[in-house]
Amino acid sequence: MTGRLLVRNVRPMGGPAVDLLVEGGRIRERRAGIAIDASVESVDGGGRLVLPGLVDGHMHLDKTHWGLPWRPHQAGPRIIDRIENERRLRAELGLSPAVQSARLARQAIANGTTHIRTHVDVDTEVGLAGLEGLVATRQALADAVTMQIVAFPQSGVMIRPGTVELLEEAVKQGADLVGGLDPATIDGDPRGQLDGIFAIAERHRAGVDIHLHDPGELGAFQVELIAERTTALGLQGKVAISHAFCLGMVDGDRLAGLVERLVDSRIAIMTHAPGDRAFPPIRPLRAAGVTLFSGSDGVRDAWTPFGNADMLERAMLLCYRSAFRRDEDIQLALDMVTVGGASVMGARGYGLDVDCQADFLVVDGDAPAEAVVNRSPRALVVKGGRVVAREGVAVV
Amino acid sequence: MTGRLLVRNVRPMGGPAVDLLVEGGRIRERRAGIAIDASVESVDGGGRLVLPGLVDGHMHLDKTHWGLPWRPHQAGPRIIDRIENERRLRAELGLSPAVQSARLARQAIANGTTHIRTHVDVDTEVGLAGLEGLVATRQALADAVTMQIVAFPQSGVMIRPGTVELLEEAVKQGADLVGGLDPATIDGDPRGQLDGIFAIAERHRAGVDIHLHDPGELGAFQVELIAERTTALGLQGKVAISHAFCLGMVDGDRLAGLVERLVDSRIAIMTHAPGDRAFPPIRPLRAAGVTLFSGSDGVRDAWTPFGNADMLERAMLLCYRSAFRRDEDIQLALDMVTVGGASVMGARGYGLDVDCQADFLVVDGDAPAEAVVNRSPRALVVKGGRVVAREGVAVV
Numbered sequence: 123m124t125g126r127l128l129v130r131n132v133r134p135m136g137g138p139a140v141d142l143l144v145e146g147g148r149i150r151e152r153r154a155g156i157a158i159d160a161s162v163e164s165v166d167g168g169g170r171l172v173l174p175g176l177v178d179g180h181m182h183l184d185k186t187h188w189g190l191p192w193r194p195h196q197a198g199p200r201i202i203d204r205i206e207n208e209r210r211l212r213a214e215l216g217l218s219p220a221v222q223s224a225r226l227a228r229q230a231i232a233n234g235t236t237h238i239r240t241h242v243d244v245d246t247e248v249g250l251a252g253l254e255g256l257v258a259t260r261q262a263l264a265d266a267v268t269m270q271i272v273a274f275p276q277s278g279v280m281i282r283p284g285t286v287e288l289l290e291e292a293v294k295q296g297a298d299l300v301g302g303l304d305p306a307t308i309d310g311d312p313r314g315q316l317d318g319i320f321a322i323a324e325r326h327r328a329g330v331d332i333h334l335h336d337p338g339e340l341g342a343f344q345v346e347l348i349a350e351r352t353t354a355l356g357l358q359g360k361v362a363i364s365h366a367f368c369l370g371m372v373d374g375d376r377l378a379g380l381v382e383r384l385v386d387s388r389i390a391i392m393t394h395a396p397g398d399r400a401f402p403p404i405r406p407l408r409a410a411g412v413t414l415f416s417g418s419d420g421v422r423d424a425w426t427p428f429g430n431a432d433m434l435e436r437a438m439l440l441c442y443r444s445a446f447r448r449d450e451d452i453q454l455a456l457d458m459v460t461v462g463g464a465s466v467m468g469a470r471g472y473g474l475d476v477d478c479q480a481d482f483l484v485v486d487g488d489a490p491a492e493a494v495v496n497r498s499p500r501a502l503v504v505k506g507g508r509v510v511a512r513e514g515v516a517v518v
Numbered sequence: 519m520t521g522r523l524l525v526r527n528v529r530p531m532g533g534p535a536v537d538l539l540v541e542g543g544r545i546r547e548r549r550a551g552i553a554i555d556a557s558v559e560s561v562d563g564g565g566r567l568v569l570p571g572l573v574d575g576h577m578h579l580d581k582t583h584w585g586l587p588w589r590p591h592q593a594g595p596r597i598i599d600r601i602e603n604e605r606r607l608r609a610e611l612g613l614s615p616a617v618q619s620a621r622l623a624r625q626a627i628a629n630g631t632t633h634i635r636t637h638v639d640v641d642t643e644v645g646l647a648g649l650e651g652l653v654a655t656r657q658a659l660a661d662a663v664t665m666q667i668v669a670f671p672q673s674g675v676m677i678r679p680g681t682v683e684l685l686e687e688a689v690k691q692g693a694d695l696v697g698g699l700d701p702a703t704i705d706g707d708p709r710g711q712l713d714g715i716f717a718i719a720e721r722h723r724a725g726v727d728i729h730l731h732d733p734g735e736l737g738a739f740q741v742e743l744i745a746e747r748t749t750a751l752g753l754q755g756k757v758a759i760s761h762a763f764c765l766g767m768v769d770g771d772r773l774a775g776l777v778e779r780l781v782d783s784r785i786a787i788m789t790h791a792p793g794d795r796a797f798p799p800i801r802p803l804r805a806a807g808v809t810l811f812s813g814s815d816g817v818r819d820a821w822t823p824f825g826n827a828d829m830l831e832r833a834m835l836l837c838y839r840s841a842f843r844r845d846e847d848i849q850l851a852l853d854m855v856t857v858g859g860a861s862v863m864g865a866r867g868y869g870l871d872v873d874c875q876a877d878f879l880v881v882d883g884d885a886p887a888e889a890v891v892n893r894s895p896r897a898l899v900v901k902g903g904r905v906v907a908r909e910g911v912a913v914v
Binding site: 191194195196197397398422426427428430439441442445447448449452487488489491492496 | 588590591593825826835843844885888892
């Protein structure tokens, strides 16, 4: 075991074919015709694309039913229906957050995901049990995927006294970020929820990632409240808003004003491109300089029976919902599931250059856009210089 | 060669496991524990689902770039941009409709499609060359897929004198249906185009399948014109409107009136669930008794770089755009790509009962809904009693 890996004949981002020599977890050489002694593990990339590791910036690993028998979806259509259905199912199924999160994380790894941000339910019923499970999975898979955990108040904050304290305890016990959930419609107290979670972020210099489904002006109002607090507390670059449907609902002038606030406070926006409602418009936000990222959101859980933790499929859906057809537009979607997410997660040394972390995947396609169109099984996934998946199957 | 095939241990539509004995192209027995002599070809279904063959009710086989190197998309966003870009590319690439259509049809077969309705360009530039190619492919693959051809005036009818005559000639030379295209915006003459194509249908007792992208009231107006002609000429059950975006744009009362016309005239509606615009609402149309079907539409052509001729993926997209999560809703989408399309194509003996045509696929999943969620490679595809694909690869 030399700790070295030579990936021969791959085309970074669709460019000319090169070999990649990996050592000590980093890309050490990137050029054609690297000669190396036979003891070094060597893989033939067959002229395929190499892309930097995919970033799934919004998962709910703790609550997936992945690996369990098919379970017909039962919840009503409203968010509150689904929250209540989930609470009921959680008790009934007795799911282990550690086991379930590891199952789905391995599936993500098989699909080329090298970085995950996952929201874990923290509430006055489950307490920190979900967090403990996720911390265990993060540790168990530390060599195979980089994982950030958001302490997520799925059942609300102000309406469930004791939750703020639990969120803070979660951050002390290993959560990287503090989450939030529709401060207006879930808590009826946007100022209360936001002040509560931002205070935790300030005390612990933790990041913030808030689920904001609230529509139109109600959502826009809260975007402003979030931006105010981000700037006031010096948390620029550490705050994200997930979903932010409202950005797809307000008109041009209003949107422009909100975008200016987002840029000023360096708040990132996560969208998974929902199929049936408005979502943040990718092209104008990106053009204005907003950092955009994406994620699987729920995968086979009480919220949806769909999902497969494939971020190339997610990029396809971003294109599908945005009428992206040109390579440069498809690249915008691909950026969201690669460099955009990596930036949000503060991934150092992310990329395919010499000295970058050796986190990449090898996949069929002439051009990066074709990888999004094809979504072939990932031929090879490398994380920190180790092969973690081959031919669509995790080997960790 | 006995012409018999035993598919053991499969679960029709997710029901109890049975064996299917196929002979003479039909399902002859369907029960557990069929005993048969060892000379009969036998396949173990491994307890997987069996579904009736998938129906791709709207393809453009003649114009796909399937099998060619990646070509970045070049057209502007409007329909007319894409028509003009396509005409330019067609000349530049010199594609063979026979070769290209066979390539993509084989991919469809690999994905479990047993029935295809394809629209083939007929205009005053290409004449009937596309039709000839499609007729050749239909003949070459006759044992592997049932194919209907629609003579499609991609460049308009009334604005290109000579097109009506070409469409009629196409029907004489093997097209099963006559097509149309946005009679108002493409021709500026809805009455002219519709009278022209319906006259052909009447003379030859051919079906009609009209592309109608025109929005809102402009589209709704033309739905009424189409319904009038369908009823007047006794073509009930032989007419389809493809896309019909307008049905997703008009309000409740107006929609109800249009739906009544569709039901009375037995006009079927095809939607592929476009990602970025309104489309016919599935649940209310189905509840009212409108026959709904779906299709891939363009696959890797001058219109879109996306697509893969997988009708289980199409069913997933129908669900994604419709917020379908419950099994019974997912089944609505699955119906569109199976029984709905089969009904529109007049497929006799379609289904999984004894005496039905042996057109089916074997695929992973506990329930039919899970097949749509998983979209695993098709373990086995049988057409007319012959194995035509295994493990996601066509063997014809």
